[in-house]
Amino acid sequence: MQRLGHYFGLHKQNAVLAFDELRQQPLASLLTIAVIGIALALPAALSLLVQNGRSVAGSMEEVRDFSVYMQPGQTVEAAEDLAGRLRLKAVVREVRLITAEQALEEFREASGLDNALEALETNPLPHTLVVRPDIEVAPEALESIAEELRSNPAVDQVRIDTDWVRRLNAILELLNRSVWIAAILLITAVIIIVGNTIRLDIQNRRDEIEVYKLLGASNGFVRRPFLYTGICYGLTGGVFGLILLVISALVLAEPIERLTGLYGSQFVLRGLNIATIGAVLGGGLLAGWGGAWSAVSRHISAIQPK
Amino acid sequence: MIRFEHVTKRYDGGRDALRNVSLEIPKGELVFLTGPSGAGKSTFLKMLACIERPTRGQVFVNGANIGSLPEKHIHRYRRQIGLVFQDNKLLQDKSTFDNVALPLVIAGMPERDIGRRVRAALDQVGLLKKEKSPPRNLSLGEQQRVGIARAVVSRPGLLIADEPTGNLDPELSLDIMNLFRRFNDIGVTMVIATHDVNLLDQLGGKRLILTNGEVNGGDFCSNDGGGY
Numbered sequence A: 001m002q003r004l005g006h007y008f009g010l011h012k013q014n015a016v017l018a019f020d021e022l023r024q025q026p027l028a029s030l031l032t033i034a035v036i037g038i039a040l041a042l043p044a045a046l047s048l049l050v051q052n053g054r055s056v057a058g059s060m061e062e063v064r065d066f067s068v069y070m071q072p073g074q075t076v077e078a079a080e081d082l083a084g085r086l087r088l089k090a091v092v093r094e095v096r097l098i099t100a101e102q103a104l105e106e107f108r109e110a111s112g113l114d115n116a117l118e119a120l121e122t123n124p125l126p127h128t129l130v131v132r133p134d135i136e137v138a139p140e141a142l143e144s145i146a147e148e149l150r151s152n153p154a155v156d157q158v159r160i161d162t163d164w165v166r167r168l169n170a171i172l173e174l175l176n177r178s179v180w181i182a183a184i185l186l187i188t189a190v191i192i193i194v195g196n197t198i199r200l201d202i203q204n205r206r207d208e209i210e211v212y213k214l215l216g217a218s219n220g221f222v223r224r225p226f227l228y229t230g231i232c233y234g235l236t237g238g239v240f241g242l243i244l245l246v247i248s249a250l251v252l253a254e255p256i257e258r259l260t261g262l263y264g265s266q267f268v269l270r271g272l273n274i275a276t277i278g279a280v281l282g283g284g285l286l287a288g289w290g291g292a293w294s295a296v297s298r299h300i301s302a303i304q305p306k
Numbered sequence B: 001m002i003r004f005e006h007v008t009k010r011y012d013g014g015r016d017a018l019r020n021v022s023l024e025i026p027k028g029e030l031v032f033l034t035g036p037s038g039a040g041k042s043t044f045l046k047m048l049a050c051i052e053r054p055t056r057g058q059v060f061v062n063g064a065n066i067g068s069l070p071e072k073h074i075h076r077y078r079r080q081i082g083l084v085f086q087d088n089k090l091l092q093d094k095s096t097f098d099n100v101a102l103p104l105v106i107a108g109m110p111e112r113d114i115g116r117r118v119r120a121a122l123d124q125v126g127l128l129k130k131e132k133s134p135p136r137n138l139s140l141g142e143q144q145r146v147g148i149a150r151a152v153v154s155r156p157g158l159l160i161a162d163e164p165t166g167n168l169d170p171e172l173s174l175d176i177m178n179l180f181r182r183f184n185d186i187g188v189t190m191v192i193a194t195h196d197v198n199l200l201d202q203l204g205g206k207r208l209i210l211t212n213g214e215v216n217g218g219d220f221c222s223n224d225g226g227g228y
Helices: A002-024 A026-059 A076-087 A100-111 A114-118 A139-150 A162-204 A206-214 A219-263 A274-299 B041-048 B071-078 B096-107 B111-124 B140-152 B170-185 B197-201
Strands: A066-070 A092-098 A128-133 A155-159 B002-010 B016-025 B030-034 B056-061 B081-084 B158-162 B189-193 B206-211 B214-218
Touching: A026 A162, A026 A219, A026 A274, A066 A076, A066 A139, A076 A092, A076 A128, A092 A100, A100 A114, A128 A139, A139 A155, A162 A206, A162 A219, A162 A274, A206 A219, A206 B071, A206 B096, A219 A274, B002 B041, B016 B041, B016 B056, B016 B206, B016 B214, B030 B041, B030 B170, B030 B197, B041 B056, B041 B158, B041 B189, B071 B081, B081 B140, B096 B111, B096 B140, B111 B140, B140 B158, B140 B170, B158 B170, B170 B189, B170 B197
Parallel strands: B030 B189, B030 B206, B081 B158, B158 B189
Antiparallel strands: A066 A128, A066 A155, A092 A128, B002 B016, B002 B056, B206 B214
């Protein structure tokens, strides 16, 4: 137990030493941290872009609605019956029935062709069902529902536009992959940056490391403060990256508001969420540790007193 | 305590630094290692500190064959010995206290015990009042005493010093040597390399004279194998 306490004591001591290390060379450390921060902020910004893209897609769900026109002569009851059956499907969120009379009324109001419509003896419009699918539904599932409806003898026509949804999903998927590629490349860059910084640090302290070893320090003991320094670089770089993201969001907020105002959209910019914050800090921590590890594993044991 | 059995050290390039050295140094001995430069004094000490390994033969310290100690156990062996260097090898960006505490921190001693032990060691070398100063603010003689405090703070059974007075004037040198003698009086085995023969005449202790990598006189048997 005492050994364990000592172990944690050493870790605490090393963590403090690592921060001292960064403070002792403020300029060099700040430059490194800035580069790490930018490298971490870039994929995070892309990821936020994709998340916002999804939210835009979701807010334009009326585009995904499809219309089912009943055969002329079908009764309102038949239309209601079909609407009821559609509502039972898991992928359908909402079904609205527009009766022929309502449709005619709407058309009359919208067109202003009162007199022409008066001349009609019968209502030429069919009953219509407007189906709103769930946001998550794949275009293929929508197509299969549409196909099923088309084979129903009571249904005249099904209007569905899945191309638009397909295109948007394809673009989002492309962006999503780009986020991953950017994240992998930039995290690799962070690992290399931290690794190189720690390598220089080790070289500068070669004499000191030799003394430690002469006094009985194991490789692990000498490694530890460098690993902590790497983690410090990664974490502070992550915090800097988050600051960059917050500033970017603030700068973009006003023009986005103007743009969405023009479209009459309900869109609200999604800023940093817990997952993104966690990813930036976690990525920084892991990359810092990884970079430091790559440096210490190659260089510490090679230093032997002469 | 220390036993060399037919130890030869050949460096790359073919030069023999030690040639078939066999000897035994009993526990509690104070041994001055002398001889002209290039005679193998440093190599002898480096083997004791496990910095160099013998090309042939075996080196035993406290019964352990340190010549063939696996790499990963060397650090544990070094914790059992104290090392003093000509250039003291103090860390200049740390205080005197922290320098002396280093071997204890490395060995994983609890913090509360470290303070007590470090102050005791600094007291023994007469530098208790300088614990907060960085080494560069101390005189050369004082710095060497800090180096000695660091070497004895973990109470090693064996202390190895390589030209500890090499950078000091005669008066300070005598001072330092007397300090070593005091630690020897409490039972620490000591091997001290020095070329300062005048100093040795005032000190006593056993002598081990190396010439051309061979034991060439002093109080230890010559290297004819077997007959220590």
